[in-house]
Amino acid sequence: MTEPxxxxxxxxxxxxxxxxxxxxxxxxxxxxxxxxxxxxxxxxATHLHVLTVGGEGFA
Numbered sequence: 001m002t003e004p005x006x007x008x009x010x011x012x013x014x015x016x017x018x019x020x021x022x023x024x025x026x027x028x029x030x031x032x033x034x035x036x037x038x039x040x041x042x043x044x045a046t047h048l049h050v051l052t053v054g055g056e057g058f059a
Contacts, residue, residue, distance in 0.1 A: 009044040024048070 016022050016039060020032045024041065029048065031039075042049040 009042060011040065011042050013038065013040050015039075022050075 012024070014022055014024070016031050016035050016037060018033075018036060020030055020035055022029045022031055022035070022039070024043065029050075031050070035050075040051045042051075
């Protein structure tokens with residue numbers, strides 16, 4: 001039997017509603033009114049990367 005591997009990072013897609021709030025893994029991130037819409041998130045133990053649909057960095 002092999003041991004489970006530790007996850008170093010994950011990537012998820014999320015939609016930010018009109019509140020401008022995003023909740024991920026029990027943590028709230030406020031992106032504000034300019035952060036509305038679809039975002040691709042890259043999350044590691046130390047960093048959160050938010051990309052817009054166009055692929056530009058947001059936060």
